[in-house]
Amino acid sequence: MKLMPCPLNxxxxxxEFICAGELKDMPLTTVDKTVDDKAWADYLFNQDNAAGxxxxxxxxxxxxxxxIAERHTVTDEIIRTYPADEIYKQRVDFTxxxxxx
Amino acid sequence: xxxxxxKYGLSRRYPAKKHFGTPGDLKSSYDVVxxxxxxxxxxxxxxxxxxxxxxxxxxxxxxxxxxxxTARNTAVIRSNYLTEEGVTFYRxxxxxxxxxxxxxxxxxxxxxxGQLTLAHTDAAVRSFRWRAEVNKxxxxxxxxxxxDDILKLVPNLNVSADARYPxxxxxxxxDGATARHDAVAWGYAKGAAERGVEIHQLTEVTDIVxxxxxxxxxxxxxxxxxxDVVLQAVAGASSLLAKKAGFRLPIVxxxxxxxxxxxxxxxxxxxxxxxxxxxxxxxxxxxxxxxGGGSDPYPLYSTRSTLDLKESLLGHAxxxxxxxxxxxxxxxxxxxxxxxxxxxxxxxxxxxxxxYLDAGWGTWGFKAIPIxxxxxxxxxxxxxxxxxxxxxxxxxxxxxxxxxxxxATAASH
Ligand SMILES: Cc1cc2nc3c(=O)[nH]c(=O)nc-3n(C[C@H](O)[C@H](O)[C@H](O)COP(=O)(O)OP(=O)(O)OC[C@H]3O[C@@H](n4cnc5c(N)ncnc54)[C@H](O)[C@@H]3O)c2cc1C
Numbered sequence: 001m002k003l004m005p006c007p008l009n010x011x012x013x014x015x016e017f018i019c020a021g022e023l024k025d026m027p028l029t030t031v032d033k034t035v036d037d038k039a040w041a042d043y044l045f046n047q048d049n050a051a052g053x054x055x056x057x058x059x060x061x062x063x064x065x066x067x068i069a070e071r072h073t074v075t076d077e078i079i080r081t082y083p084a085d086e087i088y089k090q091r092v093d094f095t096x097x098x099x100x101x
Numbered sequence: 102x103x104x105x106x107x108k109y110g111l112s113r114r115y116p117a118k119k120h121f122g123t124p125g126d127l128k129s130s131y132d133v134v135x136x137x138x139x140x141x142x143x144x145x146x147x148x149x150x151x152x153x154x155x156x157x158x159x160x161x162x163x164x165x166x167x168x169x170x171t172a173r174n175t176a177v178i179r180s181n182y183l184t185e186e187g188v189t190f191y192r193x194x195x196x197x198x199x200x201x202x203x204x205x206x207x208x209x210x211x212x213x214x215g216q217l218t219l220a221h222t223d224a225a226v227r228s229f230r231w232r233a234e235v236n237k238x239x240x241x242x243x244x245x246x247x248x249d250d251i252l253k254l255v256p257n258l259n260v261s262a263d264a265r266y267p268x269x270x271x272x273x274x275x276d277g278a279t280a281r282h283d284a285v286a287w288g289y290a291k292g293a294a295e296r297g298v299e300i301h302q303l304t305e306v307t308d309i310v311x312x313x314x315x316x317x318x319x320x321x322x323x324x325x326x327x328x329d330v331v332l333q334a335v336a337g338a339s340s341l342l343a344k345k346a347g348f349r350l351p352i353v354x355x356x357x358x359x360x361x362x363x364x365x366x367x368x369x370x371x372x373x374x375x376x377x378x379x380x381x382x383x384x385x386x387x388x389x390x391x392x393g394g395g396s397d398p399y400p401l402y403s404t405r406s407t408l409d410l411k412e413s414l415l416g417h418a419x420x421x422x423x424x425x426x427x428x429x430x431x432x433x434x435x436x437x438x439x440x441x442x443x444x445x446x447x448x449x450x451x452x453x454x455x456x457y458l459d460a461g462w463g464t465w466g467f468k469a470i471p472i473x474x475x476x477x478x479x480x481x482x483x484x485x486x487x488x489x490x491x492x493x494x495x496x497x498x499x500x501x502x503x504x505x506x507x508x509a510t511a512a513s514h
Pocket of ligand 1 (some may be wrong): 138139140161162165167168171172173174175176304306307334335336337338357358359393434436438462463464465466467
């Protein structure tokens with residue numbers, strides 16, 4: 001079986017993992033006050049779905065450990081895996097803007 | 102007849118006619134360029150030429166005719182979906198399929214043997230009841246049946262209570278069928294070519310040319326072509342073509358693997374499928390047992406096969422028909438399937454004007470070839486989407502109006 005190098009658990013069978021899709025920037029009302037349904041739909045549904053090197057969220061099911069993997073979608077090679085804090089260094093602020101009175 | 106055969110056996114000239122010729126160089130311009138020479142692209146070309154009198158059409162196929170998913174699918178044809186939009190759409194496709202051999206004057210070997218889906222959980226039984234009612238209401242033959250009736254249809258199915266997942270009930274769909282997949286594509290290709298459509302094989306579209314939000318032509322490995330309209334029907338390459346056209350799609354591409362065994366004497370008549378086991382089995386006219394299941398677990402653009410998937414699929418097939426464990430595999434392969442989040446296709450206009458989409462057919466688009474071709478042709482000729490295909494517009498995602506067929510597609514056929 002193909003092996004996935006998990007940053008927490010080392011080399012494990014790839015069947016122990018879930019691929020949770022490409023990394024995307026979530027529309028944030030803290031950044032852009034005009035986030036509408038269309039922007040949400042774009043974030044939720046549209047994908048690059050690239051043929052080549054992609055950057056994705058993966059999760060090791062048994063330990064619920066989430067990390068980032070870079071792999072090649074044509075050659076099926078896993079290039080690099082690393083903990084999410086290599087990219088996400090700051091806490092994301094989800095506080096919604098105040099509702100006008 | 103035997104004399105005729107003998108005569109041709111001894112003669113140097115073989116009497117078989119070529120279905121379509123080689124069209125020579127690409128013209129500099131066409132009314133319609135269709136990217137992708139699979140069943141979908143060819144059917145659209147056929148109906149454009151036959152029903153709308155549009156004949157300056159080029160079908161551009163990067164490899165050989167219908168060598169993509171049309172050649173790789175397991176040819177399950179059914180209409181027992183869950184949503185009203187889905188059931189009505191696939192029902193119309195089955196109607197066209199039934200008459201296709203006559204229409205082409207070419208045998209597509211349509212064989213209505215019925216389709217049986219097995220439930221192993223209470224949740225599945227509930228969803229079968231629901232599907233059966235929706236189906237009957239819309240004129241599609243579906244009913245919930247118990248073990249006795251299942252055994253009448255498939256006497257050698259393992260219905261033992263000791264199985265890992267014992268069978269509780271079945272959804273019997275008498276309209277279910279199969280057909281020779283290549284013949285469907287060849288029939289459309291022949292009919293289209295006879296009406297003047299040019300089918301260019303080994304012609305890859307390398308770029309989409311647009312200006313002011315309109316498509317004006319395509320670049321290929323054999324030169325540039327200008328055109329009024331483009332139809333993209335490239336199955337496992339939808340996102341890649343859409344990127345060239347300048348937009349993204351709600352699609353993720355996964356390999357889907359399948360296989361056949363050595364030929365056996367006929368022993369299963371209908372198609373038998375289990376959503377719980379993610380496995381389905383049917384026997385072809387020449388006796389091979391076709392085994393298919395769910396897509397690969399992570400996205401990929403490689404049609405490699407894996408032992409993991411083969412092992413789990415065969416384990417499940419052997420649970421349904423234990424004696425299959427003794428049988429040898431003959432061939433195995435994979436295709437790239439473009440999965441949408443709601444397991445429904447994407448048909449119609451795109452963000453680029455005059456650039457039409459026939460995409461997101463995932464693991465279930467063979468059965469849709471006739472109706473999709475007919476509707477796409479009408480959509481292009483009349484510049485407006487027929488009612489039957491409107492629910493499947495790309496814009497449904499912006500409106501959060503998905504057509505959820507996930508449950509009815511869980512065994513991927
Ligand atoms: C293993 C497997 C089993 C399946 N089983 C079933 C089933 O039982 N029932 C069912 O209904 N469906 C099934 N499907 C799904 C079905 O096969 C597809 O949905 C259907 O064949 C799609 O037809 P198409 O014409 O769109 O695609 P294809 O036949 O794949 O045609 C697309 C063509 O576009 C060409 N192309 C791609 N890029 C370019 C380019 N840049 N330029 C020019 N040409 C290009 C490709 O070479 C290809 O020939 C299955 C699929 C697989 C892989």
